[in-house]
Amino acid sequence: MGPKLIDRSGRRKFLKLGALASASFYSAPFSSLAQELTRSGPAKRVVIVGAGLAGLTAAFELVQAGHDVTVLEAQGHAGGRVRTLRDPLADGLYAELGAARIPDNHEYTLKYVKQFGLPLVPFYPTSGRTSTFVRNVRVDAEPGAPPDLKKFPLAFSPEELSLGLGGMFDKAMGEALHVAENRSVWPPPALASADQQTVKAFVQGRGLSDAAYEALGFQPFGTTSALEAITLVSSGHSAKQLNKIVGGNDQLPKAFAKRLTDKxxxxxxxxxxxxSASGVTATYSQHGTTRRITGDKLICTVPFPVLDRVEFAPRLSPLKTRAAREVKYGSLSRVTFQVRERYWLRDGLSGFANTDIAGEIWSSAHDQPGARGLLQLYLQGASSERASKMSEDERIRYSIEQVERVFPGLRSQIEYASSQCWDNDPWSGGATRLMNVGQVTAFHNESRRPEGHVHFAGEHTSTWFAWMNGAIESGSRAAREVNTA
Structure with a gap:
């Protein structure tokens, strides 16, 4: 997950597939998001499968409306792909292993961040030069400034050099992003053809070169539908700032879970x-014992790779079954290094880099006190897939080599290292939905369509997929469906 995004100042940012969008939420103003769910008719017994943000949101809103809710979570904790690393990091340091950034236009997320009193701070530092590493060449730029394209060994056309990164990005996607802002009908008819093209074909169709495609950082998309990429990028394009929760983003699912302790x-x-005609029964295992629970309605929030392992009776529709089996999930991995000294600061660097060898490098503790620091290598696409097949020791060695190429000196500074590969997580099967050519048209609306007493949520059912915002939006939608059913 993690295309590079050009903001209005021309600075490249990588935004997790995890993850980007306009300020339009199905044409609903923010004031409507703040309205509490009002129960329609008698209280319902609702079973929710999964305690990620989608399941937690649905449960919280339904409980607030007076429904009887039970959440079944496979793991021993809530949060799904929102996971913060603390132990065994020293000095109170922490880093995100999953969802990391909160654009300031993600109103579903911000609604609950505000409701639960969770303070935000900027994700990126305001000082130190940001690095871009392409074809073994590192170019550093002041905060907010683009790198000098002429320093890279890429064959840009004279027009592309004149446009700069920001101009190339606008030429590639500007018109499409404007269309994608209105999500009242999805997919939008004006972008239907984009679902039949790869990102590279779409960019080339806009008159840009292979060099521009590489510089814009779209390689992780590979066979992804251009419409899927446009949707993802549009989800944060209008954001003015990316933030994170003080103390770790897992404070958000923990705040939900605290209010749902007995549920x-x-x-x-x-x-x-x-x-059955009257309701729905979920069979689950706990402590080696098979158990069952029956409700009037059920909300299933598990990702497609996990959904494919659940038996349904009657079976899911053929189209939804195909979606669960065929939709590719974006590969993302994060390797965390605790270092004894933030050595990059000696050279006036921020510790953040965009690279063509792996994805991104983050100085994740830039706002945390102390001499120790953290560097995270954020592997995306093919590099993450390769790393996910390695042993932990091999993955750490590989990651050290990649970071050393960009910020030499890491090896001698390491005190601790570990990795998180979402491809290898049995309850995720990947980091986020990433539909290939033709799949948005085929599967998006089907993924969220209720079947009898069963409703569906999760970031993979939202146009805000890959973000916490998508999970929360989908959970809220499913709660309203159940409430009015």
């Missing part, structure tokens, strides 16, 4: 969902 059953993976 969540942990260590309870669901194996079967069976519907």
């Amino acid at each position: 969540i059953i942990y260590g309870a993976p669901v194996t079967r969902i069976e519907q």
Whole structure:
């Protein structure tokens, strides 16, 4: 997950596939998002599968409306792909292993950040030069300034050099991003053809060269539908700032879970969902025992790779079954290094870099006190897929080599290293939905369509996929569906 994005100042940013969008939320103004769910009719018994942000949001809103809710979570904690690393880091340092950035136009996320009193700070530092590493050449630029394209060994056309990164990005996607801002109908008819093209074909169709495609950082998309990429990029394009939660982003799912303490059953993976005329029964295992729970409605929030392992009776629609089996998930991995000294500061660098060898490098503790620091290598696409197949020791060695190429000196500074590969997580099967050519048209609306008493949520069912905002939006939508059903 993680295309590079050009903001209005021309500075490249990588935004997790994890993850970007306009300020339009299905044409609903923010004031409507703040309205509490009002129960329609008698209270319903609702079973929710999954305690990620989608399941937690649905549960919280339904409980607030007076419904009887039970959440079944396979793991021993809530949060899904929102995960913060603390132990065994020293000096109170922490770093994100999953969802990391909160654009200031993600109103579903910001609604609950504000409601739970969680303070935000900027994700990126305001001082230190940012680095861009392309074809073994590192170019540093002052905060807010683009790198000098002429220093890279890329064959830009004279027009592209004149446009700069920001201009090339606008030429590639500007018109499409404007269309994508209105998500009241999805996919939008004006962008239907983009679902039949790869990102590279779309960019070339806009008159840009292979060099521009490489400089814009679209390589991780590979066979991804251009419409899918446009949607992802549009989700943060109008944001003025990217933020994070003080103390770690897992404070958000923890705040939900704290208010749902007696509603969540942990260590309870669901194996079967069976519907009858009057309701729905979920079969799950806990402590080696098979158990069942019945409700009037069920909300299933598990990712497609996990959904494909759940038995449904009756079976899911053929199209939804195909989606669960065919939709590719973006590969993302994060390797965290605790270092005894923030050595990059000696050279006036921020510790943040965009690279063509892996993805991104973050100085994740730039706002945390102390001499020690953290560097995270954010592997995306093919580099993450390769790393996910390695042993932990091999992955650490590979990652050290990649960071050393950009910020020499890491090896002698390392005190601790570990990795998180979302491809290898049995309850995720990847980092985020990433539909290939033709799949948005085929599968997006089907992914969220209710089937009998079963409703569906999760970032993969939202046009805000890959972001916390998408998970929360989808959970809120499913809660309203159940409330009015």
